[in-house]
Amino acid sequence: MSVICRDCGELYAEPPGFACQACGGGRFLAHPEALSLTIAHLDCDAFYAAIEKRDDPTLAARPVIIGGGNRGVVSTACYVARAYGVRSAMPMFKALALCPQAAVVPPNMGKYVEEGRKVRALMQALTPAVEPISIDEAFMDLSGLEALHKAAPVQTLARLQRRILDEIGITVSIGLSFAKFLAKTASDLDKPNGFSIIGRAEALDFLAPRAVSTLPGVGPAGAKALAALGVATIGDLRTADPKQIVARVGAWGLRLIEFAHARDTRSIDPDATRRSISAETTFSDDLRGLPDLEDRLWLACEKVAARARAANLSGWTVTLKLKSTDFRTITRARRLNEPTLLAARLFEASRALLAAEVDGRCAYRLIGVGLSDLAPAAQADQGDLADRETPRRAAAEAAMARARAKFGADAVRTGRGLRIAKPD
Amino acid sequence: MRLSIERSALLKALSHVQSVVERRNTIPILSNVLLTAAGDGVKLTATDLDIEIAEMAPAQIDRAGATTTPAHTLFEFVRRLPEGQPVRLELSGEDSRLAVSAGKARLQLPVLPPGDFPSMPIDAAGHTFLIPPTELARLIDKTKFAISTEETRYYLNGIFIHAVAVNGEPMLRAVATDGHRLALADATAPEGSVGMPGVIVPRKTIQELRRLLEDATGDVEVAVSAQKIRFAVADAVLTSKLIDGSFPEYARVIPKANSRILKVDNRGFAQAVDRVSTVSAERSRSVKLALEAERVTLTVNNPDQGVATEDLPADYQSDALEIGFNSKFLKDVTDQIEGVEAQFEFADSGSPTLVRDPADGQALYVLMPLRV
Numbered sequence: 001m002s003v004i005c006r007d008c009g010e011l012y013a014e015p016p017g018f019a020c021q022a023c024g025g026g027r028f029l030a031h032p033e034a035l036s037l038t039i040a041h042l043d044c045d046a047f048y049a050a051i052e053k054r055d056d057p058t059l060a061a062r063p064v065i066i067g068g069g070n071r072g073v074v075s076t077a078c079y080v081a082r083a084y085g086v087r088s089a090m091p092m093f094k095a096l097a098l099c100p101q102a103a104v105v106p107p108n109m110g111k112y113v114e115e116g117r118k119v120r121a122l123m124q125a126l127t128p129a130v131e132p133i134s135i136d137e138a139f140m141d142l143s144g145l146e147a148l149h150k151a152a153p154v155q156t157l158a159r160l161q162r163r164i165l166d167e168i169g170i171t172v173s174i175g176l177s178f179a180k181f182l183a184k185t186a187s188d189l190d191k192p193n194g195f196s197i198i199g200r201a202e203a204l205d206f207l208a209p210r211a212v213s214t215l216p217g218v219g220p221a222g223a224k225a226l227a228a229l230g231v232a233t234i235g236d237l238r239t240a241d242p243k244q245i246v247a248r249v250g251a252w253g254l255r256l257i258e259f260a261h262a263r264d265t266r267s268i269d270p271d272a273t274r275r276s277i278s279a280e281t282t283f284s285d286d287l288r289g290l291p292d293l294e295d296r297l298w299l300a301c302e303k304v305a306a307r308a309r310a311a312n313l314s315g316w317t318v319t320l321k322l323k324s325t326d327f328r329t330i331t332r333a334r335r336l337n338e339p340t341l342l343a344a345r346l347f348e349a350s351r352a353l354l355a356a357e358v359d360g361r362c363a364y365r366l367i368g369v370g371l372s373d374l375a376p377a378a379q380a381d382q383g384d385l386a387d388r389e390t391p392r393r394a395a396a397e398a399a400m401a402r403a404r405a406k407f408g409a410d411a412v413r414t415g416r417g418l419r420i421a422k423p424d
Numbered sequence: 425m426r427l428s429i430e431r432s433a434l435l436k437a438l439s440h441v442q443s444v445v446e447r448r449n450t451i452p453i454l455s456n457v458l459l460t461a462a463g464d465g466v467k468l469t470a471t472d473l474d475i476e477i478a479e480m481a482p483a484q485i486d487r488a489g490a491t492t493t494p495a496h497t498l499f500e501f502v503r504r505l506p507e508g509q510p511v512r513l514e515l516s517g518e519d520s521r522l523a524v525s526a527g528k529a530r531l532q533l534p535v536l537p538p539g540d541f542p543s544m545p546i547d548a549a550g551h552t553f554l555i556p557p558t559e560l561a562r563l564i565d566k567t568k569f570a571i572s573t574e575e576t577r578y579y580l581n582g583i584f585i586h587a588v589a590v591n592g593e594p595m596l597r598a599v600a601t602d603g604h605r606l607a608l609a610d611a612t613a614p615e616g617s618v619g620m621p622g623v624i625v626p627r628k629t630i631q632e633l634r635r636l637l638e639d640a641t642g643d644v645e646v647a648v649s650a651q652k653i654r655f656a657v658a659d660a661v662l663t664s665k666l667i668d669g670s671f672p673e674y675a676r677v678i679p680k681a682n683s684r685i686l687k688v689d690n691r692g693f694a695q696a697v698d699r700v701s702t703v704s705a706e707r708s709r710s711v712k713l714a715l716e717a718e719r720v721t722l723t724v725n726n727p728d729q730g731v732a733t734e735d736l737p738a739d740y741q742s743d744a745l746e747i748g749f750n751s752k753f754l755k756d757v758t759d760q761i762e763g764v765e766a767q768f769e770f771a772d773s774g775s776p777t778l779v780r781d782p783a784d785g786q787a788l789y790v791l792m793p794l795r796v
Contacts, residue, residue, distance in 0.1 A: 337574050337603055349576060384603035384792055385776060386572075386580055386672045 002034040009155035033199030035152040038143035041175045041183035045192035047136035049078035050170040063102040141268040179264035203262035208235035279303035280368025288363040298416045300369045305343035314341040314380030315371030318349040323366035339375040425489025425515040437481040441470040442499040456492035458541045476544040479660040490538035552647045553616030557640035563598040566609035572602035579669030586622030606790040624667035682769035687739035690766040694758035700724045700732040701751040711751040716744045747773040748794040
């Protein structure tokens with residue numbers, strides 16, 4: 001059994017009693033495989049709220065909700081607010097009904113991005129193999145670095161956790177394992193300020209009773225499809241007939257079965273930064289008519305196109321997102337015949353998806369569009385034997401982008417974009 | 425309704441019509457086949473609302489009448505009956521079941537009223553012509569591989585059939601493209617087809633029609649209206665909606681003056697493409713052709729799987745060129761070529777390439793290169 005001091009990373013073969021002999025700390029981590037595991041997942045605890053509490057000490061003990069206006073949704077709730085039942089993505093009015101005394105702070109994305117970068121820089125100082133998943137979480141691979149750090153990964157991570165608290169002033173939770181999804185699962189076990197380890201010996205028993213939705217890629221729809229086959233837990237998945245699973249959920253099922261056996265061979269890829277580009281707007285009034293929704297959709301498409309162009313990226317798949325006034329979220333996706341970064345093509349594809357959903361009766365409060373399966377911009381919008389229009393559109397949008405870069409965003413606007421006097 | 429019919433006659437007609445019936449239907453009657461017994465035969469009709477196939481089968485009619493019953497179940501039952509056995513179908517007045525019997529085997533099938541069965545009348549037909557089944561099959565076989573499956577460009581999900589004039593000769597032309605490749609085949613214009621407006625015949629219709637053509641004997645009667653097309657093949661009549669859209673102006677993407685000509689043994693080339701493709705990545709399937717005097721070198725380079733190359737002797741006189749193609753698309757085209765040689769006409773590595781079959785001057789193919 002290896003025992004590690006959570007505060008300074010000091011290593012003991014036996015528990016040293018009540019306090020660490022090196023730093024006097026009293027929190028220890030004990031696991032038989034602690035020294036051999038190298039794949040970690042680091043997740044900042046209630047990140048936006050933690051930053052706001054750090055910057056305004058009067059908020060420290062209060063429930064804090066980060067989110068916009070009465071119409072918006074909760075983007076982050078601090079742990080105090082969570083005790084009242086407030087959750088991320090919950091509509092704000094619902095959150096305030098549960099916790100009326102909460103301090104609502106509008107998000108300051110610029111600040112969070114900056115702090116997120118600082119956290120990432122501390123991780124990257126330890127290993128180049130850092131794969132960010134979002135602004136506040138990332139995978140790290142610390143294998144082969146024991147000699148450099150003169151410490152096992154588990155010690156390096158304990159020190160990193162302490163350093164983030166000291167230098168940035170927020171807590172993070174760390175999961176350490178031998179595979180990505182297990183590291184991610186582990187980081188969630190002991191939040192906030194947690195450190196959990198899932199070793200090879202216990203991985204199978206640990207996973208067996210857990211819901212299939214623990215596995216990466218299994219959302220509510222996937223869980224439902226698997227439930228129809230009588231597969232509720234990861235243990236069920238191991239004993240299920242792979243043919244049936246594949247018939248039900250597609251080739252992805254084989255991957256899931258691998259995960260169920262704690263086999264996850266995905267490596268940590270520092271370049272796998274961006275998976276999608278998207279934009280969405282919540283309306284000030286509920287909308288149900290196709291023309292109104294189309295106008296908002298067009299603005300979102302223009303935003304996504306501008307972001308894609310700025311990042312020098314394009315994408316194969318266009319996703320439409322709609323949220324109805326009864327908070328049902330629907331997403332519909334369509335894969336194009338070639339990657340695009342054009343507002344016009346994004347709109348064409350997402351409008352077709354929209355037209356299939358809108359019936360004039362259901363009212364919507366949010367519309368969004370996303371671009372995924374990203375590819376370099378240079379591969380986009382070539383046109384083909386049956387499409388001679390796209391290269392012309394590409395030239396037109398590139399010219400508009402150049403004009404906007406030179407004379408400002410309003411230098412060139414499209415007729416459809418002008419139809420809404422004040423965008424929501 | 426009461427009738428007796430030879431098992432083989434019933435099976436043949438059923439097999440023709442049942443394939444149009446979708447496996448899952450929200451409208452129950454669309455799972456059924458309409459049986460109409462009168463005179464000296466029974467007519468079987470099935471539809472998915474886009475395509476209708478009706479076929480007459482000779483039968484001994486004891487009592488005329490009509491009903492509808494699940495098509496797949498009836499087909500599967502009849503298929504399993506021993507050959508040469510007469511099958512009796514009977515719908516008695518108050519019974520809401522169709523009794524199917526052959527020898528000692530009996531099947532009771534649920535029915536739905538024939539009056540509810542949707543019919544698909546063809547609107548006033550504009551052009552009607554007769555075409556030999558082999559000619560029609562050739563137009564389909566030469567082009568159907570290039571039909572697009574992309575939903576967004578629904579107007580590419582079929583074969584575009586239209587009348588053209590080639591060197592002053594009227595022709596009936598079939599074209600299909602998915603944007604990456606294009607296939608075109610001409611046939612001598614049958615009388616009555618001249619001046620016919622272009623129509624896009626959906627992929628499923630093409631598949632059903634091609635199956636019917638296997639058993640065709642005499643000429644096929646084709647009738648075209650603004651929204652529908654009808655093919656009368658032997659005892660079967662297939663009526664289909666057309667794709668409502670405009671087919672792209674394909675003539676502008678067919679290269680007219682590609683000057684680099686490669687002639688290569690088609691079989692040897694196809695086999696070499698197949699060999700080097702064993703290392704191709706699932707997604708890109710890119711194969712590179714390096715052309716130099718009297719030689720073409722095929723290369724597939726997949727960082728994960730390795731590199732495969734093969735040299736082939738070829739008739740090529742122009743300056744060197746490197747060009748990439750999707751290996752599957754290359755193979756689809758070489759599969760169409762009937763002659764010993766295939767003739768490729770290149771412009772440059774970024775422009776469409778023309779492929780001809782020297783043995784068949786009435787077909788041509790266009791391939792879009794991939795960047796290598």
